[in-house]
Amino acid sequence: MHATSSDGADVKVAVIVPAYGQPSLTAEALHTALAQVTDFNFAVVIVNDGCPHPETDEVCQTFAATCPGRIFYLHKRNGGLSAARNSGIDFALAAFPDLEAVYLLDCDNRIGPHLLQRLLTALRKADASIGWAYPDVDKFGFAEFADTSGPYSPLEHLFRNFCEAGSMVSRRMLDAPLRFDTEMRQGVEDWEFWLHGLERGFRGMHVADAGFAYRRRGESMLVAAERDFTPILRYIRNRHPRLFGIRNVLAFETEARSRYAIYHPDTGLVRCFTGENDVTTLTVSDYITRLLRARLRPAYGHCPGQLVAMSSSFCEALAAQSLLAGVLWTLERGLARSTVITCSVRDQTQEDRLLAWSDGTIVQEQTDRFRLASDQTHILAVEASFLVEHASLRTLDLHTLPRQPGKRQHAIELDLAVRAAPADLEPIDEGFTRLCRDIATAGAGANPADWKAAMPNMYRLQAALPRDLYPELFNLSSAFPCGSSDARPLAALVLASGRSESVATAERLALTLIEEGWEAHLVTIASELALAPGRAECFSQIIALPLPELLSRAWTRSYQGTPMPCFDHLDTDDAISTLAGYHRAVSVDGGVSHTLMGALRRLKVETWALLGYGEGDQATSEAVNACAAFEQAYTHIAVSNAEILRLCRAFGMPSAKLRYWADRSTDLECDGFGVKPLLESATAPKSRQAV
Structure with missing residues (x-):
């Protein structure tokens, strides 16, 4: 153990110990902190979070007086565990100019004599993407071994907090700046802190045999949080919507190569x-x-x-x-x-x-x-x-x-x-x-x-399975790995049938989207696909979803006299899961794809419908009526001619939603009818890599 100068100029690691109650356990934790064997200087920062019990203050004062220049004692108004940690971090950053990392030690836990050395050595060897080093967790009291080994998995971290608060945080992550959320006073605030780091581009790093001991008691802040975990989980996910978005989850799963x-x-x-x-x-x-x-x-x-x-x-x-x-x-x-x-x-x-x-x-x-x-x-x-x-x-x-x-x-x-x-x-x-x-x-x-x-x-x-991930977040059994973290945004052109006329429309739209900077996938909810040689190059992926047609009994319901094909629950889940990861889903020929768009829009997928381009034998009025039944599910509805435009307005579709996409035989002049062209109204979004 190295001595620390009185001004703290040579401190490399600060051990942050929030103190509230439990004076005897606090003394035990401080003894293990002082017993560290290191080749660098460290300091211990105790933060009394407004504890009303005088015994806590007495213990902290005694340790600070016994170890001047090693232990620094702060006393603040009660603000919760997150606020106490933040105060300790801010003090350490200001007091110790050579600080490389902080270690978070709760006052009822213990650490082995080589923990600081092992964690800081790991951080020093890591690249700039590593924001924190986390240990295995040897639980005592109610004994259990929590093995956190293996490569750090951002995918798993979205669903399980395997990084304990007793981890070491690098200076580069603190300078980001990242702090604990002071609104979280019921527990699990450490999970939100790590996820915030993940969202900023940092990753964790496991360090084996570090020597962290966690006191597992029958009643504690964590036990109370586990009893009422649902609102805490909802708060974390609402705080990080991009991190928990379906395209980001898919990107993490792609990175893990786990499907x-x-x-x-x-x-x-x-x-x-x-x-x-x-x-x-x-x-x-x-x-x-x-x-x-x-x-x-x-x-x-x-x-x-x-x-x-x-x-x-x-x-x-x-x-x-x-x-x-x-x-x-x-x-x-x-x-x-x-x-x-x-x-x-x-x-x-x-x-x-x-x-x-x-x-x-x-x-x-x-x-x-x-x-x-x-x-x-x-x-x-x-x-x-x-x-x-x-x-x-x-x-x-x-x-x-x-x-x-x-x-x-x-x-x-x-x-x-x-x-x-x-x-x-x-x-x-x-x-x-x-x-x-x-x-x-x-x-x-x-x-x-x-x-x-x-x-x-x-x-x-x-072994990893999609059902471990997607039902909890999106109420879907899985999601098709469409590659939505690629540099270009992705559009799914959806065919309710594999007819050549529908495929030709999809091909023409794909070529137009590619010019706009998009990548196009062809998705058909049918058992066959009519696509002649040499005509598939515009689609970077071709997906046929045949199981609803092959395994299920087809059924229809009527909307104002128009028969509407429908899926059962399992087939609907299949179809929505297929399209959920795209930036845009386009119903090319109507049919059963109308029934999917509401769920997709709730998943932040931009939804389009084409009318008058490939509905086959369906009468024009029936095609418009079928689309009108699901009009609220669409971002834009594109029409090919004046007759369909008039029908759309007659069925009550909002004019602001209607768009014009020129067909080869069109008689529609967009300026004359007051509708905007389809592709000028929806530019390619900026695609993001997984955070």
Whole structure:
């Protein structure tokens, strides 16, 4: 321990200790702070937060008098824990010009003798993006070990506060400037502080074996906060709307590469990613190790929760046609319904068709065992953690995999015809069975004692799944990883059918949007897509959502005599989840897409409707009437001719919402009818990276 000069000029770390009540515990905490072994000078700043008990002041005065130049004692009017910490931070920044960091020590906790040294050494070695260093938490009183190891995960930090207040904050983060929210007096203010740092571009860094001991009592500020956590959580999320926005959550998930693990039996490699442009490639052995360790050692999102088996050649063929993300999304939505999804693949021979999902889908109901109808399985999807749960079955293969609790079906079989499918595709049944047996063999030798003798918090031990994230924030089971953190804003052009006329309209709009600085994705809520060769280049992704058509019983309801197609709850969730991450969603040909736009607008998606461009056989008056039923869900409604404009006004659509987009056969002059052109009214927003 180094001596500290009386003027504090050489202090590198200040330990901030708010004091309120608990004088004997405060003395215990101060003793552990003074016992630090360091190669730098440090000071202890006690902040008496207006405690009415004289014993607290006596303890603080005694320590300050005993250790002049080491302990600095402040006394302030009561303002809560956040205000006390802020006072200590402000004092330290003013008093210690060479200060590099502060450590936050609550008065009922303890720290080991090497904690300050280990945390500051870690911060000194880190780059400028690291704002704080956090330890594991050894809880005493009610004993528990909180293992916070693994790479720092911004994604997990949105949902769980695994960084305790007993962490070290760097000078660069304090100079940002960041302080604790003094409005938060019920607890969990440290979580909001870390999230504020994350929003400013800082990240945390785990430091193992630092020596932090947290006193867990039957009644405390934290226990009280846990009893009434909902309003606290709501306050934090309302304070950081951008951080908790769906596009930012998707960006964090993309960074974590935590959605899909694509196993290629032909190469023995596994590709882990959320967005296909940010991939980690592993050997099968490394993937199995990572999967098994997800149940033993926290590293949230380190192992994707959805396992998909397909050949590398077919994966590359899908990616080359901008279809891979959409096919994986279809499989994911199937897994929301079923334990296993299988798919046979064939070449699409119709020249004007890009892909077609078969309507001959076979659904295996909930049985103890199942057999596949097809012996040509080219794609298979299952939740990885479910495989691990049954890894003790050394003979585990596809047909012995039991039914997963909570799923509607045991297995769903799909058939996909896609243009330019490789002619030499081999079934993946044997490769998948081999993977299952390798997992079982490795799982039989796994030993939790390899890690820590104390059992860590189980809630951090799992492979990552979208249902851990999106239902809590957005009331959605997942969200399509559309790549919304890219440099350009994203627009989804939504087709209720895959007709060539609708596709042609979408293609023309996509080309116009690209000129305006947008990126366009084509989304069709149908099992087939009519798109001739050479006409897909304007769409950076093509997503078909066939399951509502293949698996659900279609139904309609009537609005003023116009039949309106409708989805059931699960299909609606699928469709909204597909579009929720985009900046803009455009209903190209009406139909069922009208029913989605209200929910999308609540998710901050800009919504457009086109009228008179591709509604097929639907009469003009019916198309306008159907749109009028959902007019309040749209930001803009674009019309192609004067007749439709008059009908829109007759149906009561606000003139300020109506826009004009010239069709090839238009008779509408926008100046003469008092409507603005569509694309001049909505410029591309400034796209942001994940914070």
